[in-house]
Amino acid sequence: MKRLWIVLLTFVLLVGFIGCSSGGTSNIAPDDSDGNVDLSSPMNPTMPEDKSSGIPEGSSDEMPAAMPENEKNLMPLEVHFLDVEQADCILIKTPGQKAVLIDSGKNTHEDTVVSYIKSQGIDTIDAVVGTHPHEDHIGGLDAVINSFNIGKIYMPKVSHTTKTFEDVLNAIDNKGLKVTTAFAGTNIEVDPDLKIEILAPNSHTYDEINNYSAVVKLTYKNTSFLFTGDAESVSEQEMISKGYDLKADVLKVGHHGSATSTTAQFLKKVSPDYVVISVGKDNRYGHPDNLVLNRLKTFGVEIFRTDEYGTVIATSDGETIKFDKKGDENI
Amino acid sequence: MKVVIDRFEGNYAVVELEDKRVCSMPVELLPKGAKEGSVIRIELDTEETDKRKERIQKLMDKLWE
Numbered sequence: 479m480k481r482l483w484i485v486l487l488t489f490v491l492l493v494g495f496i497g498c499s500s501g502g503t504s505n506i507a508p509d510d511s512d513g514n515v516d517l518s519s520p521m522n523p524t525m526p527e528d529k530s531s532g533i534p535e536g537s538s539d540e541m542p543a544a545m546p547e548n549e550k551n552l553m554p555l556e557v558h559f560l561d562v563e564q565a566d567c568i569l570i571k572t573p574g575q576k577a578v579l580i581d582s583g584k585n586t587h588e589d590t591v592v593s594y595i596k597s598q599g600i601d602t603i604d605a606v607v608g609t610h611p612h613e614d615h616i617g618g619l620d621a622v623i624n625s626f627n628i629g630k631i632y633m634p635k636v637s638h639t640t641k642t643f644e645d646v647l648n649a650i651d652n653k654g655l656k657v658t659t660a661f662a663g664t665n666i667e668v669d670p671d672l673k674i675e676i677l678a679p680n681s682h683t684y685d686e687i688n689n690y691s692a693v694v695k696l697t698y699k700n701t702s703f704l705f706t707g708d709a710e711s712v713s714e715q716e717m718i719s720k721g722y723d724l725k726a727d728v729l730k731v732g733h734h735g736s737a738t739s740t741t742a743q744f745l746k747k748v749s750p751d752y753v754v755i756s757v758g759k760d761n762r763y764g765h766p767d768n769l770v771l772n773r774l775k776t777f778g779v780e781i782f783r784t785d786e787y788g789t790v791i792a793t794s795d796g797e798t799i800k801f802d803k804k805g806d807e808n809i
Numbered sequence: 810m811k812v813v814i815d816r817f818e819g820n821y822a823v824v825e826l827e828d829k830r831v832c833s834m835p836v837e838l839l840p841k842g843a844k845e846g847s848v849i850r851i852e853l854d855t856e857e858t859d860k861r862k863e864r865i866q867k868l869m870d871k872l873w874e
């Protein structure tokens with residue numbers, strides 16, 4: 479009787495090991511609560527079982543179990559500032575393979591924006607931020623919503639009377655989605671490796687729609703980005719008064735470089751090394767304003783303009799940020 | 810035709826046309842009190858057109874040899 483128990487126990491244990499190893503090596507086991515920790519360790523006593531069942535002869539111990547982790551760590555954060563002329567569109571690809579979109583260009587850019595995002599191998603946008611309801615920021619949003627799986631949508635709670643805005647709302651409604659109010663203090667949670675926080679708007683009513691702009695700060699390890707939409711000096715002042723940590727390595731200059739934004743006080747708080755200006759060539763509004771350009775030069779920052787470089791791509795490994803100015807070849 | 814003021818950029822109002830195209834309109838052309846979101850109706854003033862035609866024609870009749 480005792481002998482039978484031992485045989486049974488051995489059988490159960492064997493089946494158990496095989497089950498674990500297949501789960502561990504395939505990397506699709508849903509219950510990775512504590513099982514993965516054991517299996518990924520080369521010192522684990524179950525590894526010999528792994529070896530005999532899963533690893534081809536001659537492979538080193540750490541190869542299969544460690545690969546997925548390494549691969550993940552090698553994925554940098556990518557921030558694409560699309561060349562959408564006198565408009566804004568920023569695509570963020572996270573190390574954890576999530577996608578965030580901040581604005582979507584003008585109505586006339588919707589095909590360009592949709593095909594660019596598709597060309598990046600993206601079919602789901604985990605978070606979409608429509609900074610404010612002006613056409614040069616949300617024009618392509620209805621097409622984006624209709625073309626991709628959408629996680630959450632963040633927009634400030636401000637109305638507008640244009641067909642452009644109505645079409646965006648109808649696209650959201652038709653897809654059965656809801657809008658999360660973009661307001662200071664809201665966190666956008668898509669990837670545990672990143673912190674994405676909304677720093678503005680800080681008031682419920684403004685005279686100008688621009689000041690409702692959702693301002694988004696993205697932090698990845700020791701690198702950070704600040705995207706300010708079209709926030710003007712009123713909103714910049716509020717963010718300073720609230721005492722937020724505005725320091726960022728990269729600043730997406732507010733309102734296409736208009737003199738309404740990027741006050742010296744704000745720039746000092748952000749203290750960026752690089753700025754990106756999303757602006758159309760020879761636009762009739764005089765953007766970026768010389769006053770702002772001179773201010774930026776005084777601060778000694780490196781300036782990337784989409785009207786000069788086309789799409790600008792910044793990549794971060796969490797320590798350093800690199801810029802690729804040849805991004806326009808992708809668009 | 811109706812256009813909607815989407816936004817202001819310096820001396821221009823950027824207006825949305827009925828087909829969602831946008832164009833820039835000098836702020837001098839805007840009716841008093843126009844703001845972001847205001848709908849502006851653009852229509853012919855036939856009465857004023859006829860008056861002007863008549864007035865100018867009279868002047869021309871007088872001046873042409």
